[in-house]
Amino acid sequence: xxxxxxxxxxxxxxxxxxxxxxxxxPKERPKGSTFVSLEPVTFVxxxxxxxNSKQNEK
Numbered sequence: 001x002x003x004x005x006x007x008x009x010x011x012x013x014x015x016x017x018x019x020x021x022x023x024x025x026p027k028e029r030p031k032g033s034t035f036v037s038l039e040p041v042t043f044v045x046x047x048x049x050x051x052n053s054k055q056n057e058k
Contacts, residue, residue: 010018
């Protein structure tokens, strides 16, 4: 094991204070950004591959 993991729990007041201090601000991706989420595409492609492999087995 590399190190000990410490879990810290916040009270509701601490959580609200943290959110107020560090708000989540939605940002638009910069133009020309290369990041693309591939999860939905990968899921569809895997389903197609599975269907094709089942057809090839017959």
